[in-house]
Amino acid sequence: MTLLDVRNLRVAFRVDRTTTTEAVKGVSFSVPRNATVALVGESGSGKSVSSLAVMGLLDPASARIDPASSIRFDGTELLALDGRQRRALCGKDIAMIFQEPMSSLNPVFTVGAQIGEVLRLHLGMRRAEARRRTLELLEEVGLPDPAVKIDAYPSQLSGGQQQRVMIAMAIACEPRLLIADEPTTALDVTIQKQIMELIARLQQRRAMSVLFITHDLGLVAEIADHVVVMRHGEVREAGPARQVLTQPADAYTQALLHCRPSLDKRPWRLPVIADYLDGAAPPPQPERRRGTSPGDPPLLEVRNLSKHFTVRQGWFGKRTFHAVKDVSFTLARGKTLGVVGESGSGKTTVGLTLLRLHQASGGSAVFDGRDLLRMPAREFQAYKRRIQIIFQNPYASLNPRFTVGDILLEPMRIHRIGANDRERMGRVQALLEKVGLPASAVSRYPHEFSGGQRQRIAIARCLTLQPEILVCDESVSALDVSVQAQVLNLLQDLQDELGLSYIFISHDLSVVKYMADQVMVMHQGQVVELADADELYRNPQQPYTRALLAAIPRSG
Amino acid sequence: MLAYIVRRLWQMLPTLLGVVLLVFVLFNWVGGDPAYILAGKMANAESIANIRRQLGVDQPYYVQLGIFIRQIVTFDFGLSWATSEPVSHIIATRLGPSLTVLIPLTVLETLIGIALALVIAFVRGSLTDRAVMIACTVGMSVSILVYIIVFQYGLAYQLGLFPVQGWGERFGENLLRYAALPILIGLAVSVAPTLRLFRSFVLDEVGQDYVRTARAKGLSERRVMWVHVLRNAAIPILTYVMANLPALLIGAFLLERFFGIPGIGREVILAVERSDFPVIKAITVYVAAATMVFNLLTDLLYQAVDPRVKLA
Amino acid sequence: MRAQGLWGLAWRRLRADRVAMAALAVVLAFLLMVVLSASGLIVADWEEEVGVNYAPPGFAGAAAPAVAPAAPQQALPDNPFDPLADDMRALRAQLAGGAVEMYGVVDPLAADLAALRAAQPAASGGGAAAGAARRATLPFGGDKWGHDIIKKTIKGGETSIVVGLVAALLAVALGTVFGALSGYCGGVVDDFFNWFYSIFTAIPSVLMILTVAAVLQQKGVLTIVLILGLTGWTGPYRLIRAEYIKHKAREYVMAADAIGASHWRRMFGHIFPNISHVALVQMSILVVGFIKAEVILSFLGFGVPVGVVSWGSMLNEAQNELILGRWWQLTAAAIAMALLVTAFSLFTDALRDALDPKVKP
Amino acid sequence: APVKTLRYILPAAEASFDPALGRDYYTGHVTEAIFETLYTYDYLARPVKLAPETAAALPEVSGDGKTYLIRLKQGSYFTPDPAFGGKRRELTVADYVYSWKRLFDPRLASPNAWLLEGKVVGLDALAAQARQTGRFNYDAPVAGLEIIDPYTLRIHLTHTDFNLGMILAYEPLAAVAREVIDKYGDARGEVAGHPVGTGAYKLGEWIRGSRIVLEENTGHRPETWDFQPSVDGDERIVARMQGKKMPQIGRIEISVQLEDQSRWLSFISGGADIFWLEGALSPKALVDGRLRPELAARGIQLSRIVDPELSYYYWNMRDPVVGGFSKEKVALRRAIAMAHDVDEEIRLVLNGEAQRLYFPIPPGVAGHDAQYQPLLRYDPVLANQLLDRYGYRKGADGWRTLPDGKPLVITYTSRNEANGVLMAELWRKTYHRLGIRMANQRMIFSDIQKAETLCKIQTRTYQWLADYPDGDNFMQLFYGGNIGQNNNGCYQDAQFDAWFEASHSMPPGPQRDALYRKMARRIEAQAVVMPAFSRYRNMLAQPAVIGYKKHPILHQEWKYIDIESKD
């Protein structure tokens, strides 16, 4: 009993008038009723494009679906439907959670209005009824304080909160097929767990099928009935989850499974696909030791950092919201501070405030003997080369009218790194290769890339400057394990070579475990625990930390 | 918010003062000397001096400026130098006809502009898009003078669809009978530029991801365009529309001249020609005040349509 | 592999757009015309009165009398209604007679004139200087003076196009810089420019025109450019300011800040490409608007100086001719204007699309 | 019977309805209908002839031309007004005396004081006193304005003047009521918008700048149409109008229409009954001065006259380049005058709607000489030779220089409107014919007036429309004493001034005409000004209009005509 049957799907993008590139090359898979199918694979392998094709959301002006392709939903050929028939299905029978919630929400409507709209359209609810239901939905996806957030605009929510709004919107009508494109990248494990349970409940109640796109193989093991593995626009392997995860037939799948970082081991370098695809397993790696010692030279000392926002209420009212309260930590040269914590706990805000992208409300951040937060703007300019941030939402942080080449060259031009553009271009090419992007990327625009690819562009942009401190805000969350490993290795190499320090914000505790010397746990704007990584994982002190660690999905 | 409005209102004072000074300087510098007109064709030095004394333009500048400011504060600009008609009466009676033409014109222009922009942005690049744009461009490339002359001759005189010119006393008659052709002509020249601008604004938005989301929700194209896209494109559209509003107070003198509409546009031109300073002063001050109020309103509206905008 | 900039890409895409290229060709043809006529290579002789007054267009086939107006005295027929017709006849008879009664007044130049007259060949007395015979019809007709309309239109295009382009460039440049500063910086800067803007929009344009004209003293094409440019920046200013307000809150601008891009760079390097379409459309609207505003300026008497011709002055002249059935000057100027304006607008629209990387060619 | 209505078009907005402030021709249409002067002109007589209006008869003038005895008709009333307690009030000579004094009230700043300035015994002294104190003492008696009884007035003049009758027929000297002036505000108050007169019409509905309706003043003293024909064609008018009560038309609807096309379309589509066909439109209705056959076939009537108007070109005699009396300056001006093709100007700028004029007094005005032969004729060859002879040499670039080698540029000033451009273009041709560079200065009207008054304009085309149909009104344009008033060329010549002053003591007639000829020849020989043309005035009337004939001096003829009621 298949609900969705994709046969021989081919999608090509136009490069210019005559040339096209094929992003999806004859993909076939099916989603049975009342089942969860996980679509995993390399970043940029065509997962999002395939799912957009199912939704009929590819821009007809630039993307062309091969006429021989077929997408049948419940026996109906979707590709043959006209706009009206398709719209009747979309949102109601098929719903999708987009990969980048931050730019997928309409910035000028409140989240309540956007969710309510679906309810009113497809379920014919009245305004008040829809609002009640919206509140319930927001509650269900675990949004704190839904009664307030329902009237918030997307820009007033944290990344994870926005993602949950997206989820609420998609499940609002309890669709028969839910396409979830990396729905939990921005969520911490506790919330992720909550969401997965929610989806599972819906699945039971409505016999819903889920097409789940993710990089998190641990998660796949927990929830998926079937797994489809993609690479380079092709399906490499498909089959029941247990079989694929335990006895992978395809070399790529095997390699993928090997590359997973684990909570127990900390190899010197993470293995990458290439290590396995050659056939021979890579030599065992020495263990890397992490942790801080009191003698480490402190590079950045943050004391009592606070940030509060003034939020508008109605036309005249306002309210102060404390996003960060009295955060203090010390970052040593060549060390990594992992920051974990619930979504909306203020992690991003800490990063942005340190870079003075938000004006701090209080506290100090002493870098090299100078307080970053209080120095004159002119003086701070020089520090921008030394402290950098990779934004949580890479797409929005890339100028849509700049080519990738321009994006990467610009920081070097500003800070006069490299003698001339030719030399800088050389560095750009080298960096692109290191983050796993093709050299041809330089002349393309951000919107032509997959989510993971954009994330790597954002990383590469910061690395052009080789800053002393790099704030990585969920910077590898959209990457499949292999590419993630490649990027983490790169960061590690730079740290080893040049002694960079990282503030590594992530909800992926295994990644944090691998990368961080010290881990800071945040909850509701405050630091609840700050300890050496090994110590924290071994012996969490706070209940919140313990809950966090317990929620980590473990495969097999 | 209230504080913001108060601050903005407070800031209007220096603006108004700037306008007052500028108008005053400009007029005294280039505005011509009304005495030479008022003195008639047998003017002699003595009568000119007398007229200057009667008008008060022989007073020191600071006294005249003081009078000007007192006039603003009391909303009384005295009598027109040229016709001895009270300035307040001039403005009160001439504004109505101008607005009778211009308000419907602006409303229609904006609505048509938005509707067409949304429609053709949706079919961007298609034949329809091209055809509408070319038609609009050709239409807009013709000067309003030509439209007036040809339409008045063809539609009004030859075909008798409209009165050739004239103005009545009842609002309904004026709007439906006399203002119809001027509005039509106004539309012929103004829809095209408006549409092109709006199309550009809309196109800027349709590429955004939230449009994809809206479609994924199964919304009809109409709703996607009219609700989701339009709200986002509203900032520039609002700006454009609001920025044009103060111009309504100055009227459209070509239309007024040709169609015999006793509007304020003719009055402005006439006032400058006759160096009728009281009228110029009053109109300038009103328009300045209106401009500022509309600006403030625009900024408040920004905030209403786009939550990301912060007014400090 | 060289990163291809926005503009390079735009050009590549434009080249693929046939309508855009056709429009560009038309615009370039007009520009070429401007250059040629400005350098005097063509239509330098537009001011020659080659046809009879209001010579109808040749293709219209009107059979106008082929004779040029001869010596005016004879040309004016006797007016049967003229109450003084008899007097006039008498007067003419006397004129032919020669010497004039001086009523006792001494003519200071009598001797000189007598000498000069004596030296003159008999034939050249009276009217004289009839010049070469004038044509009864001209290919596209003639104007009041008998100038060739085609040449006049080309010459007029020179003025109008220069006025339109330069003034629009000035206005958009001012509007963009002011709007960018105002929207981006906010606060006091914004207040200042808003102040400036309010003042500028409040003053009636006629007064403004008078002022600029008076300040610049001499009247000429430059004055018109400055009048339009200096009064036209307000429209682009408001729009650009709004765009900057919108964009400066976007995350990519924050990202640019993070990599150390200066304010200037963020304003013009980052935000500007994203809002350039507004400037572009404004530019095209203003060029059109200014070419047309020049008509209105002519109507108000602030137009081009005497001896210079522009489409505006042509349309303005043609205004009265049209009621009298002399449609050719109006048609020529209107067509030339429509052609250029249409081509220009289509081109800028295409350019706008080409500059948007999300739009595929 | 329904009220007969005449629809009329004014091409410019009206201004003040206070006759003392009247300064524009168009407003004059209305004030002339509402207010009455002592004298007016005979409707049909040509050349125009003075006729009594509120006066009982023409004035009795003493032999030395210094004393005028005026008797008023009885039974003229101001229309009822709250100022008179809602009733009408009879007109007396005291009203005229008051109205004339008012012209000198400094607070009113009337532009028409010159009409009586320096003429009436004692009036100037009172005016001077008013200028001192800022208040005009209306109650002080003026010796020269001797009120004998309410219906009789004797005027004593300071010197001989045979033209006073015409001046008294001039609109600004119409009677206003003191009560009305006092009630509706001070000297510059709203009285301008509240006209109360004794005329045949009173102001009805009024939308400023757009529509003025005049209604018959039913309390007007009874008048009967009784005029004699003076030229061919008048008989028809007399036949249809003789003996009718005046006015026949009960309602005049005036609409203000600024644009040629609008006016023409209005008229031709039947939206107006009488219409002034200006030069720009004339080819639409006329060929060679005659109505187009298709219009004539529709019964449309044409009344065509030469305006009592002088268009002339002047050069500023105080200007260092074009002014002065030295031979080379005279030669320069004469050369320019000879190079200017007035006929072309008439043909192209005026569509042929003007009559060439050589004499500075236009036809139809006392003192005009139709036989006068011009000294200067269009002869560009001779003009060039003249310049060569006086050392205005052509340089290598083809442009002439002054005899001393300095560049020669002449600035022609015109108004900044379509016609100003056209005239500048024409003059540019003239100067180029001579190899002289011309600059064009375009200014708004008040700036031109100012510059002109201050003798700062180099050369310009000027028009003077008769205030009253006497040569004196034109010759004064060149009188040295009027520099700073309307002698715009700032011409001052002892001989001319002496002749001009002498002309005052002569009644109109051959003796004065001879003097005028000498004066004309003198300014022509000195090339101070060059008379150019007088424009035709073409009035079109719909077939329904009866008895219409354009009068050269009166603004409108509403009370003399009739219209077939349409129903």
Ligand code: HEM
């Ligand atoms: C400053 C930038 C200006 C722009 C962008 C502009 C643009 C336009 C446009 C697009 C129109 C539409 C009508 C047409 O086809 O001509 C117009 C009309 C007009 N413009 Fe301008 N113009 C400008 C300046 C001026 C100035 C300085 C004046 C001087 C008085 C002026 C007077 C007029 C008038 C009188 C009309 C006709 C309005 C009517 O009667 O409907 N404009 N202008």
Ligand SMILES: Nc1ncnc2c1ncn2[C@@H]1O[C@H](COP(=O)(O)OP(=O)(O)OP(=O)(O)O)[C@@H](O)[C@H]1O
């Ligand atoms: N501009 C803003 N205005 C008002 N509130 C804001 C703003 N930005 C963030 N917040 C609020 O501050 C809190 C912290 O946000 P922040 O983005 O730092 O969370 P986070 O820890 O990064 O979460 P996530 O893991 O979901 O990205 C959130 O509750 C959010 O709603």
Ligand SMILES: Nc1ncnc2c1ncn2[C@@H]1O[C@H](COP(=O)(O)OP(=O)(O)OP(=O)(O)O)[C@@H](O)[C@H]1O
């Ligand atoms: N609009 C576009 N124009 C050109 N190429 C595109 C466009 N959108 C996607 N692509 C290309 O198609 C390929 C597949 O993209 P897709 O977004 O499906 O990847 P993905 O599997 O979802 O990766 P990720 O896990 O990183 O999100 C990528 O190589 C991307 O560069």
Ligand SMILES: [Mg+2]
């Ligand atoms: Mg993806």
Ligand SMILES: [Mg+2]
């Ligand atoms: Mg975050």
